[in-house]
Amino acid sequence: MTIGKVFLVxxxxxxxxxxxxxxxECIQESDVILYDRLANEKxxxxxxxxxxxxxxGKLPGKHGVIQERIHExxxxxxxxxxxxxxxxxxxxxxxxxxxxxxxxxxxxGIPFEVVPGITSxxxxxxxxxxxxxxxxxxxxxxxxxxxxxxxxxxxxLNWSALAQGIDTIAFYMGVGNLPYICxxxxxxxxxxxxxxxxxxxxxxxxxxxxxxTLQTIEAIAKQAEIAHPAIVLVGDVVQxxxxxxxxxEYKENIRS
Ligand code: SAH
Numbered sequence: 001m002t003i004g005k006v007f008l009v010x011x012x013x014x015x016x017x018x019x020x021x022x023x024x025e026c027i028q029e030s031d032v033i034l035y036d037r038l039a040n041e042k043x044x045x046x047x048x049x050x051x052x053x054x055x056x057g058k059l060p061g062k063h064g065v066i067q068e069r070i071h072e073x074x075x076x077x078x079x080x081x082x083x084x085x086x087x088x089x090x091x092x093x094x095x096x097x098x099x100x101x102x103x104x105x106x107x108x109g110i111p112f113e114v115v116p117g118i119t120s121x122x123x124x125x126x127x128x129x130x131x132x133x134x135x136x137x138x139x140x141x142x143x144x145x146x147x148x149x150x151x152x153x154x155x156x157l158n159w160s161a162l163a164q165g166i167d168t169i170a171f172y173m174g175v176g177n178l179p180y181i182c183x184x185x186x187x188x189x190x191x192x193x194x195x196x197x198x199x200x201x202x203x204x205x206x207x208x209x210x211x212x213t214l215q216t217i218e219a220i221a222k223q224a225e226i227a228h229p230a231i232v233l234v235g236d237v238v239q240x241x242x243x244x245x246x247x248x249e250y251k252e253n254i255r256s
Pocket of ligand 1: 013089091096173199202229
């Protein structure tokens with residue numbers, strides 16, 4: 001039997017219309033779709049009849065085990081000759097472990113393609129009315145994991161470089177770590193009054209945004225009970241929201 005093919009597809013940040021045309025074609029033509037919690041389930045309505053839909057968030061086991069099981073499933077299904085879409089939130093190569101999956105496919109001689117997606121660190125701010133760059137306010141932008149903590153030995157970030165050298169920083173997986181992130185940036189030289197926005201469930205109907213400064217955002221986030229998934233966006237560009245916010249005001253009317 002001929003080997004199938006795997007498409008590592010970015011589903012976009014949440015609004016189902018933000019998937020690419022090519023990503024949508026992959027969904028429509030696949031025999032098997034393995035999808036994550038952060039990929040909008042509405043996209044599965046476009047799968048062909050009889051397609052096998054596997055929710056990776058419900059696979060049994062701990063994080064590492066689940067990832068191994070995903071690898072096994074990708075290989076197994078492709079070996080059966082199936083066309084497989086691996087659907088991930090945002091972009092598959094931005095904190096999506098897409099590269100690990102690609103490596104497994106290479107190691108097993110399985111053909112694959114990567115279909116980029118719109119990443120949440122840019123899209124969630126955009127839907128909150130915040131551009132990540134701006135001629136007057138930001139000429140550099142970094143995508144950073146907010147997950148690591150020093151006391152757990154997981155923090156490999158160059159905080160002084162981030163604090164002093166980058167205008168806009170999008171922290172992914174950072175809500176739980178917000179006090180630590182703000183503290184590190186201040187300690188390493190960022191002004192305590194630097195603006196911060198948190199965008200929860202960006203680009204979806206559930207989107208909520210709160211803003212403050214490195215000094216005040218912790219209390220504001222706590223009060224609003226902002227939770228995962230959210231982007232922590234740091235930088236002067238956050239002030240532009242006051243003028244150009246658009247989505248939250250009429251999202252009820254424009255998106256189904
Ligand atoms: N590959 C994804 C990121 C996966 S890591 C991408 O490119 O967007 C998971 C983190 O992404 C979450 O902790 C959160 O910080 C961010 N995220 C994903 N979807 C989001 C959304 N709709 N709104 C806000 N943040 C989101």
